[in-house]
C-alpha cells in the first residue's frame with residue numbers, strides 16, 4: 544500500500560482528520576488529495592474594479608483548495624447541536640459538543656487566541672423574539688473572522704506539511720475497492736491505501752454521487768434551502784450582533800406554516816459570490832479586523848424545501864432556480880425591499896438613489912421573477928417580523944440578493960463510526976450530508992481519525 548490513510552479533500556473535515564491522525568500516530572503514512580490550490584495560491588480574481596463578477600474559474604478559490612469552502616469564510620465556529628448538522632445523531636450530543644470544543648481549543652492554539660466567544664445563554668433577546676413569533680436558537684459561537692481564520696489555516700498547514708503528503712490541484716476521479724483497502728485514481732496516477740476518508744464538501748457533491756453509485760453506497764436526499772441574502776445598515780442589527788454576533792432566528796409563516804430562518808449573519812461584513820459547479824449564488828462573510836469592516840450587516844433568510852415522492856432531485860430544483868437568476872442577471876440579482884413590495888424591478892438608477900451602498904456588485908433586477916411565490920412570501924413575512932425586533936429591517940432600501948441556495952449533499956448511509964458499508968471507507972463533513980458547518984465538519988474529522996488510530 545502507498546499509504547495507511549488517504550484523505551480526499553482538504554477542507555476542515557480533511558484537515559482535522561489529518562491533524563488528529565498525525566498527532567495520535569506520527570508513524571502513519573498519510574496523504575491528502577485536494578482538487579483546489581494550496582492556501583497561498585487561492586485567489587478569487589474578483590477585485591471590484593477590473594473583474595467585477597464571477598468569471599467561472601476552473602477551480603473556484605472560494606470553494607476549493609486547502610481550507611475548503613471555509614478558507615475565506617467568516618470563520619464562525621458554532622458550538623451547538625441545534626444547527627450546523629446532525630452529527631450528534633451518529634455520535635451522541637455530548638460527544639459532538641466535546642469534539643467541537645476540542646476543535647475550538649486547537650483553533651485558539653494555532654492563531655485564534657484573543658477572538659471572541661459569543662453565547663445566547665441568558666440573553667434578553669430570547670424573550671423579545673418570542674414576543675414577536677420568532678425563536679432564537681441556542682449556541683456559542685467563536686468568531687475567528689475571515690482574517691484570523693486564514694492565519695489559523697496557514698499555521699495548521701505549516702504544522703502538517705512535513706508530516707504527510709499533500710497533492711494539490713489533484714481531483715480524485717475514481718475510487719476502487721482492492722484487496723485490503725482502496726485505490727484512488729487521478730491525473731497523477733493511482734495510489735493505494737488501507738483506509739480512506741472522503742471529505743469533499745458541497746463542491747464535491749456531484750462526484751460523491753458517482754462514488755456512491757459506483758460502490759453501491761445507499762443515499763437519501765430530499766432537501767434544499769432557498770432564499771436571499773439581506774443587507775442593511777449595521778446599526779439596524781447592532782443591538783443583537785454586539786451581544787450575540789450571530790443570531791439564528793426561526794419564524795413560522797402565518798400563510799403557509801413554512802419555517803424561515805436567518806443564517807450566516809455577518810456584522811459589518813460583505814456579500815460575496817459563490818460558485819458551485821458553475822452556478823453563481825450568493826453568500827457573505829466579515830473580518831475581525833475593524834479596518835476591513837464595512838458599514839453593512841448581511842445575513843441569509845432561507846426556507847427549507849423538503850420534497851416527497853416521486854421527486855428526488857432537490858439539489859437540481861435549487862440549481863434550476865439559481866440558474867434562472869444567473870440567466871436574468873448574468874450572476875447574482877439584487878433588489879431593494881421597497882421595489883419588491885411595490886412589484887417593480889430595481890434599476891441601476893433606483894439603486895444609486897438609495898441610501899444603502901451594496902458591498903457586492905450584482906445586477907439590479909426583480910427577484911419575484913426568480914423565486915417561487917411561496918418562498919418569496921415567507922421571506923417577506925419574516926422581514927416584517929424581524930422589523931419588530933430590529934426596526935429598519937423592512938426599510939425600502941434594505942437590499943435582497945438572490946439567490947442564496949444551500950445545497951445539501953445527499954445523506955450517505957454510514958454507521959456510528961461514520962464508516963460506510965465498505966470497511967475502512969469513511970465519509971465525513973458536508974460531503975456526507977451529515978454536517979453543514981465548519982465546527983461539525985471539523986469534529987467529524989477528529990472523530991474518524993480517532994477511530995482509525997484506535
Ligand SMILES: Cc1cc2nc3c(=O)[nH]c(=O)nc-3n(C[C@H](O)[C@H](O)[C@H](O)COP(=O)(O)OP(=O)(O)OC[C@H]3O[C@@H](n4cnc5c(N)ncnc54)[C@H](O)[C@@H]3O)c2cc1C
Pocket residue numbers: 551552553554555556557576577578579605606607608609610611612613614615616617618619620621627713714715716742743744745746747750807815817826827828971972973974978979980981982984985
Ligand atoms: C463563503 C462561505 C462562508 C461560510 N461561512 C461559514 C461560517 O462562518 N461558519 C460555518 O460554520 N460554515 C460556513 N460555511 C460553510 C463551511 O465552509 C462548510 O460547512 C465547511 O467548509 C465544510 O467542510 P468540509 O471539509 O466538509 O468541506 P469543504 O470545506 O467544502 O472542503 C472540501 C474540499 O474537498 C475538495 N474536493 C472536492 N471534490 C474533490 C475530489 N474529487 N478530489 C479531491 N478534492 C476534492 C474541495 O476542493 C474542497 O477543498 C461557509 C461557506 C462558504 C462558501
